[in-house]
Amino acid sequence: MRxxxxxxxxxxxxxxxxASLLPPERRVYPKNxxxxxxxxxxxxxxxxxxxxxPGRLRHYSPYDHTYKIMFYRKQFTKIGSFIxxxxxxxxxxxxxxxxxxxxxxxxxxxYSLSTIPxxxxxxPMNETERTEILLPCIEEFLEPPLxxxxxxxxxx
Numbered sequence: 001m002r003x004x005x006x007x008x009x010x011x012x013x014x015x016x017x018x019a020s021l022l023p024p025e026r027r028v029y030p031k032n033x034x035x036x037x038x039x040x041x042x043x044x045x046x047x048x049x050x051x052x053x054p055g056r057l058r059h060y061s062p063y064d065h066t067y068k069i070m071f072y073r074k075q076f077t078k079i080g081s082f083i084x085x086x087x088x089x090x091x092x093x094x095x096x097x098x099x100x101x102x103x104x105x106x107x108x109x110x111y112s113l114s115t116i117p118x119x120x121x122x123x124p125m126n127e128t129e130r131t132e133i134l135l136p137c138i139e140e141f142l143e144p145p146l147x148x149x150x151x152x153x154x155x156x
Contacts, residue, residue, distance in 0.1 A: 021103065022124050029087070029099035029138060036095045042067065045097075046089075052145045066090045071141040081106050085137035104134040 124130035
């Protein structure tokens with residue numbers, strides 16, 4: 001009986017470790033390209049987003065004109081876990097960007113204490129997680145501020 005439990009434990013461990021993210025083509029924003037306001041390039045827009053979401057948006061620029069973001073949703077899960085999403089943003093025109101390599105993370109730890117999420121559940125691993133966790137997080141990031149001219153005209 002104990003031998004069966006050990007085998008079951010290793011099987012479960014392997015099945016969890018072998019889980020993988022959706023393929024890269026399913027982790028691209030479906031409404032690409034995202035149109036920026038006429039007066040803004042990616043750098044101006046990211047600065048406006050940083051001001052719109054103080055404390056909830058972390059970003060850096062690994063390459064010229066490209067940003068890697070980590071955005072923390074205002075909404076928590078039913079058990080109090082925070083939801084974050086990350087992506088690469090790169091321009092495809094003077095006033096348009098595309099959102100690539102999107103990932104989500106559901107984590108119970110306080111994100112304000114660390115710049116790098118520790119532990120948590122990385123996703124999306126399936127279409128349900130993509131639809132219910134990742135895309136709403138990206139949509140919240142793209143919301144224009146109430147008092148600004150930033151719009152996402154590609155939503156229409």
